[in-house]
Amino acid sequence: MTPLILAGATAAGAIASLAVLSAKGAGLLLWPLAVATLGAAWLLMTRLSNDRQADARFGWSVPAIFGLSLLFAWEVVTRGFDIPRVLLPAPSLIGAALLAQAAILFADFQQTVLKSVIAGYLLGNGSAFIIALLVDRSPFLQRGLLPLGNLVSAIPIVGIAPIMVMWFGFDWPSKAAVIVVMTFFPMLISTLAGLQATDRMQRDLMTSYGASYGQTLLALRLPAAAPMIFNALKLNSTLALIGAIVAEFFGTPIVGMGFRISTEVARMNVDVVWATIAVASVIGSAFYGTITLIERRMTFWHPSFRKARG
């Protein structure tokens, strides 16, 4: 029952602190209340993370409480200390901006995510995968490409954005082109490395079954490569979003998340900027999460997905 009492205490403390904040008269009361609330939240999280039964059923609750505590602390500190809005708006203000500007934010989302990111992501990963399969047949090319791939990973590729804008114009194709180049090499290297991930024993077994190259690829080597390929896909999901937004700083039509951020910063509408960032974060997490889900479905046999036995 203790977790329930702690949860109640946390919630009550949070509500009381926010009420005091709105009343604006009891500054002295606010800080002990807020600190006590965060303390109760910490105890609750400790309690939940040490409880194996709760862990199995409410594994999501601990990070959720942590996130809410963070938002709470942000709200209390920004409003309690009267931090200027330009510096850091309170979460409640950002939420209000999200609702007020929903139509504009949705148009930006369409432009940046549905056009640039998805096109660039599919093209970049797809072409890298196909080229990796072709290169896989030639050890000579592999020895040439692997060190090159490692070199390229050290290069700030986002810098090609202005060149792509010159080649492909202001609209989404130039952003997609930046994403293609950014995502190509991580995927190429991971796929090549993944295709090497089988034991000689396993490959010998396929040979003794008289399996052809294609059959060995489909039945053994691609499944074995899947964890590494998915790693690259997850890494690229964040890279793609970042690439699209940064590329928009170098010239866009008058819509898009990167465009919104750079113009609203100049106009000091920081709450709209934060709302855009909130949207981008949710999209980024959802993108990453979707790929993780697909990975679980496809590589359920991998040790990292086995249930931990206590």
Added chain:
Amino acid sequence: MNRVSHALSRSLPLVFVLAVLALVWLAASVWLNAPQITDLWQRNGKTAWTTAELIDAAWSQERPLLPAPQQIYADLAKSFSARLDSPRNLLFHTWVTGSAMASGFGLGVLLGIILALGIVHVRTLEKSLMPWVIASQTVPILAIAPMIVVVLGNLGLTGLLPKAVIAMYLCFFPITIGLVKGLRSPDPLQLDLMRTYSASPSQTFWKLRWPAAMPFLFTSLKVAISIALVGAIVGELPTGAQAGLGARLLAGSYYGQTIQIWSALVVSAILGMALVALIGLIERFALSYQAAPKAAGGAK
């Protein structure tokens, strides 16, 4: 003899791939720039030209769509001959970006190590913080970069600090993840042995966990330093920063100076590779007491 042939078999493929890339580049710069030139010639009433003339013109344009490598080389050589403290010299811009990157990287390493230690040793932190460490990376921080720079600029903080903050936020993540993985890499047998020796927790940490984590740490440091460089460059984009490689990219993009953009790109690429190579050297030096460093990560 054997060593020579071994080195050849390793370097020949790379040389071959690079040669192919260079040829593709040269051909592409002709193919992309030619239409502009022929267009101009026809308007000036020039109807016949040889291929050699066309190639020559394509490789010597003022603002080519794709400059040839030798044009970039000439531009770099011209830039490096300027005085070191003048904005004409790319080394000056490299220093501006590099110093922001280095301070951000230092801070990021510190933050990354502290977070990893907390996550490994405090269960509550592991449960509550780890998902958010991962989530924090889905925030396109590079997108916040202009805002951080503008906001800190309003506070009167300009120059190096905002860029360093951006670089720090970007590079703590791989370090935290890699170090958490590394500190957990000793297998139960080794941990049991430490218990048999009745080692204290701190002895177990310094004699087993920390050394075991080193290969993982250096792998993530290589990733982190290249991300920190991207952060420093992007941090220079807003407010039309006067100095730095990012500022050169943006200025070149405004005025259509393609050769300038490419020069800045080439220098940042070289800087990125040099930094990763430097980490690799330190790794060799630091891990020389161990057997050959095993590759961190990968399937067990």
